[in-house]
Amino acid sequence: MRRRFFLICAALLPAACAEEPRLGELKGPSAVAQRADLPPPTGADLVAATTAYRIGPLDKLSIVVFGVEDLSGKFQTDAAARLSMPLIGEVDASGRTPSELSTIIAAKLRAKFMRDPQVTVNLEETTSQVFTVDGQVTQPGSYPVVGNMSLMRAVATAKGTSEFARLEDVVVFRTVNGQSLAALYNLGAIRRGVYADPKIYANDVIIVGDSEARRHFQQFLQITPLLTTPLILALERF
16 A cells, blocks of 8 residues: 555656646646645736626615715615615615616605606725635635635634545635636645645635545645645636
8 A cells, every 4th residue: 555655656746846837838627736826816807707796795885866965975785785875764785786776776766855866876895805615614605805815714714624624625716817727725734834824815716625626636635745835727618
């Protein structure tokens, strides 16, 4: 068994230690490079991953009713994405675009108070820039990127790893310059200070433990205890 393990390591380590290709030159789903960390996404990557903005909980909005200062100002939605305005009271903004919300507010004002209200809604601040944590964590889901978010903090936000989590098997998916990338991390190694806790950005997807993400690293998982940097994988688009 030990001899077989070292034969596998001997076959794989030269590839890992060879001159590192640039990420843009990686070919196919099995191309792997050792790097200090995943590169950050560009502004274009973040924009490309978004669609029309939908208002969510605790978003801050600027609402202007033309010519009526008492109805204009800064508003914040509550935990259920509702807001309260003078005259019309509570408005459900959840899942609405700013344009749709302006139409709803105008309709409520027109019904009882104004002949032809002109309403503009703009987003001032949002907590809806999110990352996703899945796999062997206590509370999988999407969470807002708040402050300087790192991998360890992201997992902690999901209430930590579950009983059967594989700390050496944590994959982060990210799009950089239109290229889908993935990196394999070892939470135990990060905790021991073997390498730095990587930064997490909006739209990142983190998979902890036993998941389909492992298939991309199947042949490399056997030697992860020997590695002192993450493995970075360039994924093919099909």
